[in-house]
Amino acid sequence: MVLQLKRYENNPIIIPDQTSWWEKNAVFNCAVLFDGKVIHMLYRAIGEYENYVSRIGYASSSDGFTFIKNKEPVLFPELDYERFGIEDPRLISVDNKIYVTYVVLSDYVKNNPSVSTALATTENFTYYERLGVVTLLRSEDKDVVLFPRTIADSKIQRFMLLHRPSAWVGPKYNTEKPSIWIAEGNSVTNYYNHSLLIKPEETWEALKIGAGVPPIKTQKGWLVIYHGVDEKHVYSAGAILLDLEVPTKILGRTRIPILTPEKQYEVNGDVNNVVFPTGACILDNELFVYYGAADKVCCLATVELNEILDYLLSDACSVRIEK
Numbered sequence: 001m002v003l004q005l006k007r008y009e010n011n012p013i014i015i016p017d018q019t020s021w022w023e024k025n026a027v028f029n030c031a032v033l034f035d036g037k038v039i040h041m042l043y044r045a046i047g048e049y050e051n052y053v054s055r056i057g058y059a060s061s062s063d064g065f066t067f068i069k070n071k072e073p074v075l076f077p078e079l080d081y082e083r084f085g086i087e088d089p090r091l092i093s094v095d096n097k098i099y100v101t102y103v104v105l106s107d108y109v110k111n112n113p114s115v116s117t118a119l120a121t122t123e124n125f126t127y128y129e130r131l132g133v134v135t136l137l138r139s140e141d142k143d144v145v146l147f148p149r150t151i152a153d154s155k156i157q158r159f160m161l162l163h164r165p166s167a168w169v170g171p172k173y174n175t176e177k178p179s180i181w182i183a184e185g186n187s188v189t190n191y192y193n194h195s196l197l198i199k200p201e202e203t204w205e206a207l208k209i210g211a212g213v214p215p216i217k218t219q220k221g222w223l224v225i226y227h228g229v230d231e232k233h234v235y236s237a238g239a240i241l242l243d244l245e246v247p248t249k250i251l252g253r254t255r256i257p258i259l260t261p262e263k264q265y266e267v268n269g270d271v272n273n274v275v276f277p278t279g280a281c282i283l284d285n286e287l288f289v290y291y292g293a294a295d296k297v298c299c300l301a302t303v304e305l306n307e308i309l310d311y312l313l314s315d316a317c318s319v320r321i322e323k
Contacts, residue, residue, distance in 0.1 A: 003311040005301035012297035022047040028292030031091040032279035042089040052109040054085040092214040117144040139165035143210030164210040175199040178208035212277035235274040236260035241312040252312030269294020
């Protein structure tokens with residue numbers, strides 16, 4: 001048995017607006033949050049290629065397929081640490097408060113900058129309160145996603161996140177390639193306990209992996225959709241299932257990608273051969289996975305929630321024990 005996500009037949013769902021100064025070239029890597037009535041989306045947008053400064057746009061939908069976009073960006077460089085662009089948002093509600101993580105750069109993209117991840121909070125998707133950089137200096141950290149609730153440990157409430165510190169490789173870190181780490185902290189901005197969660201194991205993820213979608217709480221565990229990059233720099237998507245009470249415990253992991261570039265809009269774009277999942281929600285027991293395709297457009301793929309959970313708990317996704 002091999003599970004594959006089903007692409008929406010009318011992909012892409014968000015495309016560049018040629019009349020817009022800030023999103024005329026590319027719109028991709030979209031985050032979503034479903035509040036029970038409306039699906040809120042934040043997406044990365046490019047309006048020029050010379051400096052490639054990213055901004056974040058907003059769109060909304062009542063059905064998960066058709067989105068209406070705002071005319072102007074909702075998140076754009078304002079503070080010093082954001083001045084070279086705001087990239088790759090992820091949305092999550094933690095204890096009924098909405099947060100967005102996003103990547104910030106030390107210099108323009110063309111100058112090979114170092115990367116960090118910042119955090120903001122919003123109540124209305126219009127105004128965003130900046131909470132600062134939440135990753136460690138010189139860790140080259142991105143793909144940061146928060147768990148949607150604090151994890152109780154005795155009388156202590158722990159905030160948790162997944163992240164991908166690219167600088168944490170080598171014998172000291174027990175991984176030779178950029179991997180997914182799990183961290184806990186005493187506040188939404190302060191994380192102090194970091195441990196390696198998963199590292200690249202399959203050929204489709206040989207170069208690096210990174211969390212894509214914030215963990216989704218299900219009856220069978222925390223569902224996480226992530227991306228992997230092979231030696232030909234092809235980006236594909238996989239999934240892991242984590243224990244609800246002990247998220248460091250892996251219950252299942254896909255060995256074969258559940259979505260890999262095949263369609264023209266995934267194979268050809270500003271960066272070819274990219275499927276980059278960054279948002280997901282559950283509608284009528286169906287998992288809607290939103291992803292950036294070829295760093296150019298936003299797309300959608302779906303799967304029945306129980307189908308992917310059963311698959312992750314099957315022999316095909318059994319966890320390998322290192323000796």
